[in-house]
Amino acid sequence: MVRQERAVRTRQSLIRAAAEVFAEEGFGPASLTAVSRRAGVSNGALHFHFASKQALAQAIEDQAAETFRRIIGAGEGPGGPQAAPGGALQRLVDVTHQLIASLAQDVVVRVGFSLRGDVRWPGRSLRLEWQRWVEQALRCAEREGRLAAGVSAGGAARTIAATTVGLEVLGGADPSWLTDGQVAGFWELLLPGLADEGARRSVSPRPTGGAGVPGGAGGGGGGSGGVPGGGPSQTIVFPANETD
Amino acid sequence: MVRQERAVRTRQSLIRAAAEVFAEEGFGPASLTAVSRRAGVSNGALHFHFASKQALAQAIEDQAAETFRRIIGAGEGPGGPQAAPGGALQRLVDVTHQLIASLAQDVVVRVGFSLRGDVRWPGRSLRLEWQRWVEQALRCAEREGRLAAGVSAGGAARTIAATTVGLEVLGGADPSWLTDGQVAGFWELLLPGLADEGARRSVSPRPTGGAGVPGGAGGGGGGSGGVPGGGPSQTIVFPANETD
Amino acid sequence: MVRQERAVRTRQSLIRAAAEVFAEEGFGPASLTAVSRRAGVSNGALHFHFASKQALAQAIEDQAAETFRRIIGAGEGPGGPQAAPGGALQRLVDVTHQLIASLAQDVVVRVGFSLRGDVRWPGRSLRLEWQRWVEQALRCAEREGRLAAGVSAGGAARTIAATTVGLEVLGGADPSWLTDGQVAGFWELLLPGLADEGARRSVSPRPTGGAGVPGGAGGGGGGSGGVPGGGPSQTIVFPANETD
Amino acid sequence: MVRQERAVRTRQSLIRAAAEVFAEEGFGPASLTAVSRRAGVSNGALHFHFASKQALAQAIEDQAAETFRRIIGAGEGPGGPQAAPGGALQRLVDVTHQLIASLAQDVVVRVGFSLRGDVRWPGRSLRLEWQRWVEQALRCAEREGRLAAGVSAGGAARTIAATTVGLEVLGGADPSWLTDGQVAGFWELLLPGLADEGARRSVSPRPTGGAGVPGGAGGGGGGSGGVPGGGPSQTIVFPANETD
DNA sequence: ACGGTCGGGACTGCCCGTTCCT
DNA sequence: AGGAACGGGCAGTCCCGACCGT
Secondary structure: OOOOHHHHHHHHHHHHHHHHHHHHHOOOOOOHHHHHHHHOOOHHHHHHHOOOHHHHHHHHHHHHHHHHHHHHHOOOOOOOOOOOOOHHHHHHHHHHHHHHHHHHHOHHHHHHHHHHHHOOOOOOOHHHHHHHHHHHHHHHHHHOOOEOOOOOHHHHHHHHHHHHHHHHHHHHHOHHHHOHHHHHHHHHHHHHHHEOHHHHHHOOOOOOOOOOOOOOOOOOOOOOOOOOOOOHHHHOOOOOOOOO | OOOOHHHHHHHHHHHHHHHHHHHHHOOOOOOHHHHHHHHOOOHHHHHHHOOOHHHHHHHHHHHHHHHHHHHHHOOOOOOOOOOOOOHHHHHHHHHHHHHHHHHHHOHHHHHHHHHHHHOOOOOOOHHHHHHHHHHHHHHHHHHOOOEOOOOOHHHHHHHHHHHHHHHHHHHHHOHHHHOHHHHHHHHHHHHHHHEOHHHHHHOOOOOOOOOOOOOOOOOOOOOOOOOOOOOHHHOOOOOOOOOO | OOOOHHHHHHHHHHHHHHHHHHHHHOOOOOOHHHHHHHHOOOHHHHHHHOOOHHHHHHHHHHHHHHHHHHHHHOOOOOOOOOOOOOHHHHHHHHHHHHHHHHHHHOHHHHHHHHHHHHOOOOOOOHHHHHHHHHHHHHHHHHHOOOEOOOOOHHHHHHHHHHHHHHHHHHHHHOHHHHOHHHHHHHHHHHHHHHEOHHHHHHOOOOOOOOOOOOOOOOOOOOOOOOOOOOOHHHOOOOOOOOOO | OOOOHHHHHHHHHHHHHHHHHHHHHOOOOOOHHHHHHHHOOOHHHHHHHOOOHHHHHHHHHHHHHHHHHHHHHOOOOOOOOOOOOOHHHHHHHHHHHHHHHHHHHOHHHHHHHHHHHHOOOOOOOHHHHHHHHHHHHHHHHHHOOOEOOOOOHHHHHHHHHHHHHHHHHHHHHOHHHHOHHHHHHHHHHHHHHHEOHHHHHHOOOOOOOOOOOOOOOOOOOOOOOOOOOOOHHHOOOOOOOOOO
16 A cells, blocks of 8 residues: 555544544534645545544544653653653653643644543543553652651542643643643642652653653644744753664 | 413423533533423423523522532631631631542532633633632631741732632533542642641641531422422531531 | 314325336436425424325325225225135236226325335335235136146236336336226236136126226325326226225 | 556456446445455546546446346347247246346346346436337347237336336345246246246246356456356357357 | 545435414 | 424535546
């Protein structure tokens, strides 16, 4: 099968258009007509690339998952954020910033995260994947001895996951919920209860090293295209994530 | 206007049925047929009580707002939670527990909170109202000198609001997010960064004083299975939440 | 449930319109839009009365079955055409004429007979029912000793059934296949091989006694209403068909 | 034009696949996708060979017509079956057997015969051609003085045509209608009323002379390809019909 | 020449929210 | 309050035409 170049472009624009429409109207109410019109292709073209509305949603989620995994997986071997410079907690903070920034920049990621909540869906959601990663990071910090006394990794992970979900949901209507400042404010409030005295001082609630979504272009159109606002500057190279 | 008793019962069962259907399928995809069938009334009857789908949603939200205001407004004069026994922070913690419990118990409240996010809607949302109330409570605590140094009431209110929204959203699919334990865990994590040293010791992350949703015959209009019936009497004064 | 009078009229006109459209375009290609337009009702009204296209077809067949059973069942007790005046063979000839006349007059009957052939369908077809009745009649004649030597009731029934099916199919495009003359010609050709010498003389290939479809009005609009064209002449007055 | 060998094979498999799909689902409902999938070629390939769905149907009918004409026209000059050995009636019986056998063996023939009935179509149908041939044969027999008294060639031809159409239609769902036995039974029943006393004895209701479909491979792939049953042996040349 | 990928409209069956008339 | 009817709109599918690789 020889994928023409135009085809992959059409596919991408359909995914993006679908994410935008889903974000504006919700998955259920959104009409495929609106999607194809926004993408500038015909109804038939849409169904050539995606057999059903569900398939379209699946594609969105897959692309979001790719971006998500690039964020959490940057620079670490299998097993999680064990050996991050600056410690696991700092890495958690940084990744949170990157994730939220990615949600702010890319409709596809945002919609990909929330789809499972809107529709009855089989399989595991990205939100759950994120929660598990947070828990891993916290367990890592626990092993490093940087967690405050009495803090359970699982419980804290749930709180953190809930907050990010809240930011994501609220950010859908008002992007100000998806800013670095908002995230930093959250960590400032949370770190004292989460980290032990030493970590409280060494861990910064603001992103260190490189913020922004690593990779980018490679994935699937990633953050580009959609919400360009403020994006470019964050593409500061991540010092120690020799991915690529 | 003296509403026939049967009429008000029908109305209530329609509201509840609608909330359930909306919760399961989302506002857009939900069909009024499903609502009327679940309520056990006819299509025509539904439209007799509610002129449109939007009106049905409005009624849900109104009822949720009533419950919500009973929770936050219990026992305090106009102006907010300034003079709560045990301090504003403790009251904030308690109200949070009550709110989440109410979300857990009552579909109508849960749907009432999330409707504005699903649909394009005029007017202000309950979520925003909640955020404002949290901010008020924090400002109150600030005046009481119980806030940690460097904490801004507005910023902290946003974080807290985000977390509750997250719990609400996640709780829609998995009720375990709407438990007292979950809320307590959240406050345990947050209080160290929010309260000054004294308050950190005096404020309990668990609900104190009167638990449960105040007001309402049998649970706040809400919780229980059916129709709460005579609403008017709910202005019951918040009985006793005098700290330990 | 009190069926309004208008409702039953709408239902009838939908069934008739559907039969006409199905007859002209075939079941598969026919569009429900064409049906509702021809019936003079809206698309929604159609789906109020018939949940699906299949349901519409079912209704057509049910109505055809009713007419069919009125034809074969007229004036005989359960068990078939055993005690027909003039003998079983004459009754077979007469019923054939009535059936073909009914096919000529009423689109609903015609379509009802052919539907099972067009679509994949569960259940038994009217054609098969007709074949069985013919076989019964022949067995009856056999018991009366009027069958020619060497004629098997089952085999002859198949041939007769095939011919009527052929007339029905060809009559769909050209009504001249569904005339009394055509049927009489068929019986003239067939009787010498079918009946014994005596019956050959006593049985008339033309309808005796009562022609025309008995009943009619009662059932479902039966033969009336629809395609009057050419019909009038066949409405030979039925001398004695005090059906029920 | 030298057609590549693969091309003609593809074309044949498309025709056969189309006939099968049309037979199963009907012309209207059948999708070209199903046709191309069954033929094992791509959508584009189908449209390369056949510009439209109608063209595909046309090709089917043409091929069926070729087979049909080989059956009726085997070895006789223009004017019909005038001088068949055994008489025109015997030839009619034989040809009927061959035609029905051909319908039983080859989907293409079967579909080719029924297509005109399913769709609005320009041109004359094979069924009509068959009816005309039957009439010719009967007129021939009339001239030979073998028809029973009072039998009109035209009328009898219509009855015979109706029966064969009935067999063809019923045979689409149940092949037992297209057997030699069925046809023989039909002729046994019909001959006494059709032929005069002498012919009644000399004409056999079962096939005489060369059975099967003549021709075969030569023509247009006719019955070959799909249903191999007994094909090759049928190439018995029609012995002698030039006489007179 | 032959075939395949991609895309374009048009349309279908179904269903929905709503209104009219009892 | 209820049965009936209305229009509009949805997802999905179809038949087909371009434009490409062989």
